[in-house]
Amino acid sequence: MSDISNSHFGIHAKWIYTANSKQELLEDHIILIKNDLIEEIVPFSDFSNNEDLNILNLGESLITPGLINAHTHSAMTFLKGISDDQRLNDWLEKSIWPNEEKLLSNDLVYDASQLACLEMLSSGITTFNDMYFFPDATAKAATVVGIRANIGLVFIEFKSSYANDFTDYLDKGLKFRDDFRGEENVTTTLAPHAPYTVSDDSFLKIRTYADQLGMNIHCHMHETEWEIINSIEQHNVRPLARLDSLGLLGPDFIAVHCVHLSSSDIEIIKKNQINIVTCPVSNLKLASGMPKINTMLNAAQNVSIGSDGSASNNKLGLFDDLKLFALLQRNEAGVTEFTNSKNLFDMVTINAAKTLNMQDQIGSIEKNKKADLVAFNLSDIHLQPIYDPLSTIIYSGGRDNVEHVWVNGDLKFSETEFINDIDVETSINKIKLWKNKIST
Numbered sequence: 001m002s003d004i005s006n007s008h009f010g011i012h013a014k015w016i017y018t019a020n021s022k023q024e025l026l027e028d029h030i031i032l033i034k035n036d037l038i039e040e041i042v043p044f045s046d047f048s049n050n051e052d053l054n055i056l057n058l059g060e061s062l063i064t065p066g067l068i069n070a071h072t073h074s075a076m077t078f079l080k081g082i083s084d085d086q087r088l089n090d091w092l093e094k095s096i097w098p099n100e101e102k103l104l105s106n107d108l109v110y111d112a113s114q115l116a117c118l119e120m121l122s123s124g125i126t127t128f129n130d131m132y133f134f135p136d137a138t139a140k141a142a143t144v145v146g147i148r149a150n151i152g153l154v155f156i157e158f159k160s161s162y163a164n165d166f167t168d169y170l171d172k173g174l175k176f177r178d179d180f181r182g183e184e185n186v187t188t189t190l191a192p193h194a195p196y197t198v199s200d201d202s203f204l205k206i207r208t209y210a211d212q213l214g215m216n217i218h219c220h221m222h223e224t225e226w227e228i229i230n231s232i233e234q235h236n237v238r239p240l241a242r243l244d245s246l247g248l249l250g251p252d253f254i255a256v257h258c259v260h261l262s263s264s265d266i267e268i269i270k271k272n273q274i275n276i277v278t279c280p281v282s283n284l285k286l287a288s289g290m291p292k293i294n295t296m297l298n299a300a301q302n303v304s305i306g307s308d309g310s311a312s313n314n315k316l317g318l319f320d321d322l323k324l325f326a327l328l329q330r331n332e333a334g335v336t337e338f339t340n341s342k343n344l345f346d347m348v349t350i351n352a353a354k355t356l357n358m359q360d361q362i363g364s365i366e367k368n369k370k371a372d373l374v375a376f377n378l379s380d381i382h383l384q385p386i387y388d389p390l391s392t393i394i395y396s397g398g399r400d401n402v403e404h405v406w407v408n409g410d411l412k413f414s415e416t417e418f419i420n421d422i423d424v425e426t427s428i429n430k431i432k433l434w435k436n437k438i439s440t
């Protein structure tokens with residue numbers, strides 16, 4: 001396949017979903033790629049190969065923009081399957097936090113993030129939005145794998161092996177941001193963990209840095225009923241109202257989860273034009289509650305989908321999340337119209353790009369955007385017959401149908417193989433060694 005990794009080539013497929021503003025689903029077109037950008041999208045019938053370019057003919061395939069996982073903790077892959085039968089608070093206090101306290105290190109985060117990046121890339125994900133300790137280790141792993149990463153500068157009001165206090169988290173985060181500034185595939189956000197783990201004073205400082213540096217704020221919000229009760233006990237208001245009064249909310253705010261929303265919360269979300277990232281599989285697995293998808297769609301500036309970490313989902317591939325999102329929306333009280341397959345695909349492409357404020361570069365197949373692309377092979381027996389290729393992937397298919405993945409016009413994954421010199425077996429063996437040190 002090396003001949004399609006050159007700097008100027010074309011891909012011919014039966015279907016191309018552009019995720020552009022017209023939501024065009026093109027049939028029998030060629031995407032021309034030059035260097036790292038999409039040069040043009042042309043009907044096959046109009047194309048004359050004057051420059052004798054390599055054209056990869058994918059036949060019965062669907063090409064979409066590379067998928068974007070709008071919320072994850074990639075390094076938590078080391079805890080995948082450790083406590084599949086616990087609710088969030090027990091899960092955090094008995095399984096997650098004790099093992100993090102015991103094992104957390106730069107090496108662990110690097111090894112676990114690398115495996116997560118390989119999983120995401122082979123699932124058709126070309127960008128992920130991350131929040132975890134040792135963000136520099138995750139950024140380095142992403143760079144080695146060749147996936148695009150938007151990495152949070154994490155803040156939490158307790159000491160960890162990564163940092164001691166707010167100032168230390170901030171200093172380390174800003175140094176990480178500076179160190180990776182020249183790295184094209186790495187961007188950053190400010191990532192306060194959650195209202196129950198970050199003080200008013202720290203939130204105010206984070207708002208100041210967000211304004212000064214033009215960075216988004218990425219934060220867990222209203223994940224559990226307990227979080228709301230705790231906030232009313234501690235602060236006399238619900239978490240969203242508290243952050244609203246601190247001036248923290250706005251179009252640059254990425255609120256993850258929003259499972260529990262009152263009518264006043266919905267007004268706050270609308271007023272501040274907040275972005276919501278929903279993680280339905282994680283919410284249901286931890287019994288945090290049923291996310292009200294339709295309510296979110298009506299309230300938020302943008303809704304996109306995240307897997308959350310592997311410890312609460314066990315898959316970073318987004319397809320289970322996307323299907324569950326569609327099913328939950330249908331079953332919400334008062335819903336009269338179901339989200340169609342194009343709108344669903346937008347949740348994991350262009351909407352997620354807008355959430356990350358990266359829509360000028362990624363999220364759709366359009367001239368001069370980055371050539372981040374996924375090709376799904378739709379000839380599989382399980383997918384027949386095909387009336388709507390997007391619907392086929394959402395409801396009948398998934399990551400097993402991912403055939404090729406490009407990032408910046410470079411082929412990164414093809415027919416079950418990673419193209420870069422990545423030793424997958426070593427990556428798997430390293431995580432097995434970490435597993436041996438886990439306390440259960």
Ligand SMILES: [Zn+2]
Binds near residue numbers: 073309
């Ligand atoms: Zn999370």
